[in-house]
Amino acid sequence: MTNTEIPTLDGGDKIPAYVVRPDGPPRGAIIVQQEIFGVDAGIRRKAEKWAAEGYLAVAPDTFWRQKPGIELSPYVDDEAQQAMSLMMAHDFDLGMQDLEAVIHWIRSEAGVAKVGLVGFCMGGRIAYMTAARTDVDASVGYYGVMIDQMLDEKQAISHPLMLHIPTADHFVDAAAQMAIHQGLDNHPQVTLWDYEGLDHGFAAEIGDRRNEAGAELADKRTADFFALHIG
Template sequence: MTTNTQIPTLDDDGQIPVLVIKPEGTPRGAVIVQQEIFGVDAGIQKKAQQWADRGYLAVAPDTFWRQQPGVALDADIPEQFQEAVGYMMKHDFDLGIRDIEAVIHWIRRDADVAKVGLVGFCMGGRVAYMAAARTDIDASVGYYGVMIDQMLGEKHAIAKPLMLHIPTADHFVSPDAQKAMHEGLDDHPKVTLYDYEGLDHGFAAEIGSRRDEAAAQLADERTAAFFAEHLG
């Protein structure tokens, strides 16, 4: 069981399964941990625990709950990787961002934590960008976000800080897409972009073969400092 709490949707027509991990003492803020395409797997659970250990209320939503609750797949097993891609292809990102908004509301109202951030990976990196543009979240961080170059028309709506980690050899985000992201966002006063030379998609994964330890630690340190500044 990777989730332990249910949060009502904005329209109150369903319950979003989430994993909630509470810190010791009063939370300094909250961090929504937005999954990759593989679900709330052991890696996402580990990341959530790390944020709780840093003093934040950690909340990891089960993004594919409308398709298949409880997805937890292994990126290193080709069949499971393809299954995960299938879930992402069918995912309604517009509806998904409304679920994120519901989670933000729940954290502020029911969990009584005022400052909320989001950190997302892969498709979650895209969600981080969308959250920055479409919600009143206090700070967002995206790791190797996909299709952000196709959403630059929304950049004017980004009013709170956003950080993006971009591996330059990401085989899911082409050099042209990365160039467009830099050209569109480098001069945005609320957006910070970091490049990771020669690294591929998934370099900060907690489990499996994709992780690059040095780069993951560097990106995570930058993220921790970013949230400490903007969430407390």
């Protein structure tokens, strides 16, 4: 596991990333897209789990242009507010260019052809955007926010996308969940899974947001999905 710097598309800067390599030749690559709290211990643990499954795992620092290297807690009010402010100030379009640079680096420099992305919370939204705006091979979003406001991009999704939707998500209400289902249930590239009674963050690696049964089920579905589409 190493801290790596990945060139931006224009080559003028470097994107910090936490990279974990498997023991042998990678079966594929998984980009682990952070929540609003940074590339923290939980995100690093997820990257390490993917590497243990044989994938090259790359967790880029989404907020590097604003405040690189942050690790914030959802359980400390001031830190949670800081994380929310960083998300609100984040340029998602520029962030997508950074992810294109990461995908390019994985394929050209790391030499891994098949690339998937898994994201959480804000990263779940980014997983949807990545499916619609890049040539990533497959994407998975956990409790993605604001996807209901981006359904006009669904026609551009040409590679498989899976979304995990907890029905008691206090950031994504019932109306938003209904809109996501109405917009995506019949999309040939999209798979939606509902988790009855679970809340936002149910698959977090650390802290009391985690629901063990729900996390294990969602993670098994994600692993099977990537095994099918990435390798």
